[in-house]
Amino acid sequence: MSQPLRYPPADRDEVVQVLHGHRVADPYRYLEDPDADRTRAFVDAQNALSRPILDALPAREPLLAMTTALLTAPRRGVPWERGGRYFVVANPGELDQDQLFWAPSLDELLDAPTLLLDPNDLSADGTVALTAARVSPDGRLLAYAVSEGGSDWRTIRVREVAGGVDRPDELRWTKWVDPTWLPDASGFLYWRYPEPAGAGRGGALTDAMGAGELVLHRLVAGSGPPQAADRAANPGPDEVIWTPPDRDWLADPWVAPDGRWLVLTSSPGTDSRSLICAHRLRTDQGRVVIDPAAVPVVGELADAHHVVGSDGDTLYLRTERDAPRGRLVAVELATDAPTAASWRTVVPQHEQDVLVSAHPARDCFALVWSTDAAHRLQVVDRTGAHRDWPALPAPISLIAVNTRAGSPEILLGVGSFTARTRSFRLETGPSITLTALPGPGGDVPLPELVTQRRRTVSSDGVEVPMTVLRRADLAPGPAPTLLYGYGGFDIALLPSFSAMFAAWVAAGGVLVVTNLRGGGEFGADWHRAGMGHRKQQVFDDLIACAQALIDSGDTTPAQLAVHGRSNGGLLVGAVLTQRPELFAAALPTVGVLDMLRFHLFTIGWAWTTDYGSPEDADDFAALLAYSPLHRLTPSTRYPATLICTGDHDDRVVPAHSLKFGAQLQHCQAGPAPVLLRVDTRAGHGMGKPARALALEYADQLAFAAAHTGLAPV
Structure with missing residues (x-):
């Protein structure tokens, strides 16, 4: 790969838009339509270029063997109990999708469970996934959701546990909120959207979504009512339908196990801050109904709050009010309008x-x-x-x-x-x-690993931690290194097992997992320090980690690869455009890479709570300054880059990756390859069959190995 690749020709249209006084060129905007002929031709040509290159990488076969072994090993989730029955999601290893089992006792669940649901029977290609499984409080009924081809869209159905037979209930165009049962199992709450106007032409995977609503689906003997009969569960002025105050609001329901209260936690988009109100549940003609009168619990959008549980009229919350690292409080709902001043602290902030x-x-x-x-x-x-x-x-x-x-x-x-x-x-x-x-x-046997916790000082003088993992039998010193980060949406990167990471370290590579601002590792203040106009700090944190690894002699720029998914894909796109000389390889996966148009597709508008809005002039300036697509500069030497996405990704639409890849190929002045790998019948990663995921990981790791000098041990 010493000579520059000849990339497939890609049309560059004369599209220029004036945004807040700035002329912004967008030559590949046509790639935003996944069904357009030019887009399909572009994807086919890119896959035709990348597939033989990836297949020929020296480390691919041993890495594929390892990722396949890890992802197809038998696995079993964490059991849970409802109504004296136990449930677990498990896979004997060879199946594309995990199955759901149940048993009357925990011992029997572990020894001889009964199969309740097998998503592998729902499609020929293994791309229908079980994405939610909520059992009724009495253990009799299962409300489950499935998605197809990696889409976030879900269909909810109801199955009888004892007989394993589906009821007629089928609820489409649902997302995000899992079914939440009423205490008497007469129905459940769920979140739905209107059928997308562009559903018939594929627009369900790209069009910006409208406002959703929380609705109550009632079960009836024999068959369920049609979905259109579902009525709003959060009563508005007419006591029939609750409309969110704006498109980006979402309400998450919680029902008290003793049947006294329904508590609704609502927030705009992906904002961690929330409002809370409660409604009494009462029995009318033998079934539970919702009192339309709301008891306000949190009426100011200022902090994060999460329902923990209840004891009669006492509600327990995990709150960040006056506690950015969180505390546990008790709220008396019998009070007409409980205020924060009346909350009783059960566990104070640490x-x-x-x-x-x-x-x-x-x-x-x-x-x-x-x-x-x-x-x-x-x-x-x-x-x-x-x-x-x-x-x-x-x-x-x-x-x-x-x-x-x-x-x-x-x-x-x-x-x-x-x-x-x-x-x-x-x-x-x-x-x-x-x-x-x-x-x-x-x-699957793995070599012994050693873990080290390290810290470095970022651009503003704040220490940023990272975890370094390597094989115990390998001598310290410069080594091929995979640097991973996320840094956003209050999400914490914690010690958790990854087949991709395990395969890299087992092959002799070093793995570094960073804890950047914007994440949730150290409380609300850590998250806010990487939001909105402070987003650049997240990138500075990762750059500081990379520089520290190089300065300490643990690796070199010729041995360093950087990887991230989704918001982490944005992270990779930002650092490879800002400091391309630091990295030998970059692996942006399903990344948010066009920061001026992310809000125009599917659920992208919800991310403005973390990123800011391109519609706001001040936010626009901050976004334009780091938007990876717009930071690319012609005649620049960029690191070897493998961009991965799925053609059914309706969370971060594939246009981000396609446009970024086309522009990066156009700008690349060095010999390092820029490849696009586009999965078909795949989305943001959810529900991808195990062997397809093993192939993706092997391609990414083999690409990183080829450009960092890793020869699997």
């Missing part, structure tokens, strides 16, 4: 750690704390007093904490960088016991 979540079990809460971007579990009674219990290994992330308010049993999922998720049963009865549940077997 002086350093972040309260991530709280989970109610019988007479106690299981608290998840983040300590230096790793989880620890604490059990406290209902007054907040600590209870002694056996500690979990560290450093870990708690993948799941499944509790029931009236049960002493807590089922935990524990993950780490070096081991797949393990399940534990915590019994909180008079004495606390911790038991490891048996795994599904078939573990």
